[in-house]
Amino acid sequence: MKHYDVVVVGAGPAGMACAINATKHGLTVLLVERDDFLGGQLIKQTHMFFGSEKQYAKTRGIDIATILKKELLKQDHVDIMLDTSALAIYDDKVITLLNHHDYIKVKANAIVVATGASEKVLAFPNNDLPGIYGAGAVQTLMNVHGVKPGKSVVMVGAGNIGLIVSYQLLQAGVDVKAVVEASDSIGGYLVHAQKLRRLGVPILTNHSVKEAHGATALEELIIWKLDENFSGIAGTEKRIETDTCCLSVGLKPSSEMLRQAGAEMTYVRSLGGYVPYINQNHETTVNNLFVCGDVSGIEEASSAMVEGFIVGLTLANRFKNVPNFSVLMTDLKTQLKDLRAGETGEHIMKGIKQIMRGDHHA
Amino acid sequence: MLKKTGYQEKEIVKKEFPPLKHLKKGPKAFIECYQKIPCNPCTTSCPHDAITIKGDIINRPKLDLAKCVGCGICVYNCPGLAIMVVGQADNPDYKTFDIPYEFYPLPNKGDRVLGLNRKGEELGMFTVLRVLNNKRQDKTALVRVKVPNEFLYDFATIKVGEDNE
Numbered sequence A: 001m002k003h004y005d006v007v008v009v010g011a012g013p014a015g016m017a018c019a020i021n022a023t024k025h026g027l028t029v030l031l032v033e034r035d036d037f038l039g040g041q042l043i044k045q046t047h048m049f050f051g052s053e054k055q056y057a058k059t060r061g062i063d064i065a066t067i068l069k070k071e072l073l074k075q076d077h078v079d080i081m082l083d084t085s086a087l088a089i090y091d092d093k094v095i096t097l098l099n100h101h102d103y104i105k106v107k108a109n110a111i112v113v114a115t116g117a118s119e120k121v122l123a124f125p126n127n128d129l130p131g132i133y134g135a136g137a138v139q140t141l142m143n144v145h146g147v148k149p150g151k152s153v154v155m156v157g158a159g160n161i162g163l164i165v166s167y168q169l170l171q172a173g174v175d176v177k178a179v180v181e182a183s184d185s186i187g188g189y190l191v192h193a194q195k196l197r198r199l200g201v202p203i204l205t206n207h208s209v210k211e212a213h214g215a216t217a218l219e220e221l222i223i224w225k226l227d228e229n230f231s232g233i234a235g236t237e238k239r240i241e242t243d244t245c246c247l248s249v250g251l252k253p254s255s256e257m258l259r260q261a262g263a264e265m266t267y268v269r270s271l272g273g274y275v276p277y278i279n280q281n282h283e284t285t286v287n288n289l290f291v292c293g294d295v296s297g298i299e300e301a302s303s304a305m306v307e308g309f310i311v312g313l314t315l316a317n318r319f320k321n322v323p324n325f326s327v328l329m330t331d332l333k334t335q336l337k338d339l340r341a342g343e344t345g346e347h348i349m350k351g352i353k354q355i356m357r358g359d360h361h362a
Numbered sequence B: 001m002l003k004k005t006g007y008q009e010k011e012i013v014k015k016e017f018p019p020l021k022h023l024k025k026g027p028k029a030f031i032e033c034y035q036k037i038p039c040n041p042c043t044t045s046c047p048h049d050a051i052t053i054k055g056d057i058i059n060r061p062k063l064d065l066a067k068c069v070g071c072g073i074c075v076y077n078c079p080g081l082a083i084m085v086v087g088q089a090d091n092p093d094y095k096t097f098d099i100p101y102e103f104y105p106l107p108n109k110g111d112r113v114l115g116l117n118r119k120g121e122e123l124g125m126f127t128v129l130r131v132l133n134n135k136r137q138d139k140t141a142l143v144r145v146k147v148p149n150e151f152l153y154d155f156a157t158i159k160v161g162e163d164n165e
């Protein structure tokens, strides 16, 4: 059985950043990725990122993936396994992997789970009609495969993903008929909303989908106004002819593997679902089992990346001595604090307080 | 209200707009970034230190009109596409707007394009005076449009023909 200092599960921004920092400081690392490419959701992001230059602000997501990939491939002590699913984590830090038909066991001193998140769905009659997609699928079709998902689209959800994907749909030449948002205000950055609105896309807050119609595929969507209790108001129905509906109603952490590994978990609404209790170093209640990125709470890719760097550096310092550790760590923690400032950040920080515990392994 | 609809009210646009007396001295940036977000490329990209964000990165950017020379560098560096540069056109009845544009095909100099306001309503056909799209801009083109004075507080962007299809 092969033995690594660190096995990282998931090669999105968090996992890649973690692997880079761990191996850069001399640890042996195995990076495992279910897909056949590195970068996770970054490779679908054609827009410029926010944040500051340290998190590659104003660089497009897909180009950030390339920067991280280059940095990773420069390192000597990292093995990368693509097309590989992590199956389970056992007490002695043995992790089982499935690569096509090969079942592999690997041992590690520490395991980092950076499995990201999956999309939530919205329940309404006929939501299984062809033409109704999640936002992630639409981004994959457009930005990875260069395929337009349809002629026109109704976007459900005015968070950052909903707004950004709507703009990308416009860029691809798809008629975005409306963005429908159940809450009473736009959740994503207003600059993204302004971009859509000035191109004539109505953003309908306090609205949701009542039902979908179509013989063999989506033909029309009925939307309606919601009252304060998020119930539809009869008589406010509007019919929108469209062949595509894109759901962007939130993400939930893909944290099942952590539960299986015995980490104590809790449900935190502002973090998107079930997340592990962690300490300042992002270590779960299981010794040497770490998390970074969306798996421990839904945030932006920039924060996921910084969390990855933090965990990588923590591990490097735990198993080897990193000479300027405290300087590097202070810088990363400051970056993360800055990214979490503001309204959205406050909301996230409240959630993080609920899962943050003192150093349970001290 | 911006948070419900996605567009800023004209009264607020008027208040935030670079004052006309400054425009007489030269083109100026107009920043429409109304919300506290963790972002700062506008400040770091301006070669004239005309934009500052005081304290935390989430604070709103502030423009020093005296320092701004209207070069437009911040316009294509802002990931929110929230900045444009307004200047005096040769003809005193018009202003020039340099806007960020990310749709293909790009318009050409001399083209007549559809002008839109902040709600996406049509204002009329306007002339394109210049299109810049060099490598440093990383795919965000800078398009200069000639806009009649009456739409000073309305003009927001353009639509190029039917070719976005």
Ligand code: SF4
Pocket: B028, B029, B045, B046, B047, B048, B049, B050, B051, B063, B067, B068, B069, B070, B071, B072, B073, B074, B075, B085
């Ligand atoms: S237009 Fe040029 S000088 Fe003015 S704020 Fe932007 S980058 Fe600075």
Ligand code: SF4
Pocket: A191, B031, B032, B033, B039, B040, B041, B042, B043, B061, B077, B078, B079, B080, B081, B082, B083
């Ligand atoms: S770069 Fe743009 S979005 Fe970011 S703070 Fe400056 S004006 Fe706002």
